[in-house]
Amino acid sequence: MESQGLETGPFTDVATIGGGTQNVLLRFTRGGREFVLRRPPRHLRAKSNEVLRRESRLLAALNDTAVPAPGLIAACTDETVLGGAVFYLMEPIEGFSPAVGLPDLHASDASIRHGMGLSAAAALAQLGNIDYEAIGLGDYGRPDGFLERQVPRWLSELESYSRNDGYPGPDIPGVDKVAAWLEQHRPAQWTPGILHGDCHLANMMFRYDGPELAALVDWEMSTIGDPLLDLGWLLATWPDGSELNALVGALSTAGGLATPAELIAHYGEHSDRDLGAVSWYTVLACFKLGIVLEGTHARACAGKAPKPVGDLLHSMTVRLFEKAAALLE
Structure with a gap:
């Protein structure tokens, strides 16, 4: 120092x-x-x-x-x-994580909880708008072929889990069907930008005095890719009354959140990106995150992670693939 x-x-x-x-x-x-x-x-x-x-x-x-x-x-x-x-x-962030709990202001006012989601969507659009080369991140990722790499990359990751002794293999309905659909419907045109990579509500901190986002945190999966995957990730992990609510228990229990359609519309108000393939990005987010979470389940089967955690994350994986399958229709 x-x-x-x-x-x-x-x-x-x-x-x-x-x-x-x-x-x-x-x-x-x-x-x-x-x-x-x-x-x-x-x-x-x-x-x-x-x-x-x-x-x-x-x-x-x-x-x-x-x-x-x-x-x-x-x-x-x-x-x-x-x-x-x-x-x-x-710098310390003056804000709170909705995964930990809600201040009285947010717990008592549904309009503020509604605004939290809109603020998150606007921030993701703002991130995607940045000229990454102008701020010195021209070599931070490999945007060429980014979308083409996704399905093979994550299928390979899923296959690698078999190295964990005691893991019986992925019991995830719809993996092959979702993978095939993603490959067949991949967008042909897109514009590279900064990708947070893991932007669910538990990786966000909000201001104490209102609905505004104080900071996106935990940038471990960031790269240069297609920023619309961040929007898809937000939609894929949005509380829906299922096991996914565990990501942000207090906020999902309180209710009053913006709808997925409102999140998409608000993102569009702050971005000129073509949102016609939002469902594809949401399916990709379900696919990718589901496989990431299944890794902990595989490690739990091998005694390398707590079994209750592995079981919960596996149930989240199954729910994500159910959500993806519904979007295919």
Whole structure:
């Protein structure tokens, strides 16, 4: 911190921040300023440091844009400073996660809960509007062939789960049918942009004083791709009275949310992208996220994750493929 010209003195008010991520988040004060430190898990995975390097680069690029994202203060890409882990410091976010609970204002006012979804849709449109090359992210992803890669990439991921001892294989109705439909109906034209990659409500923080989005968080799956997949992801994970409600329990229980049609319309008010294939992107989001969640179920079968968590995520996977199958009609 001192080599970066940041505040000096003792570290005070050090506290961990929860929220479901496997990365470590710490909030602290130094020199009268509050910071949040983000680093990989204690037990590093093969790509943990690279993911954090990418995140810090993206957040630095977004600092001077209007996209609601954590403000990057400084990043340390030297793995030796924390004994093998890179890390970065960001500004604290004044907001709450709807996955944790709702403040009284939001719990008591359906119009505010309705506005939360619209604010999220507008923010995703805003992210997709950014000229990523102009802010230095021209090599942040591989947009060429992005949509063509999706189905083979995630079918391969699903197949890889068989390496987990005790996993009987994917019991997911409709996988092949959904995959074939996606390949047959893939949009021919699209415009690359920044993709958050995992933009459900649990990865968003909202302001305490109203419905506005305070920040999109957890950018681990970000890349340069088709931003309409973010809209599809929001729609795929939108509370619907099923197991998916577990993503944002308090908010889904309270009700009063915008409808999927309202989310699409509001996105369209803030973007000039062609929304004619929104159903395709929603099906792709169901397909991709369902396979991602099934990975934890496979690990749970092998004793590498808690069985109740694996069972819940498998039920979410099945629900996502049910939602995808309904959209095929």
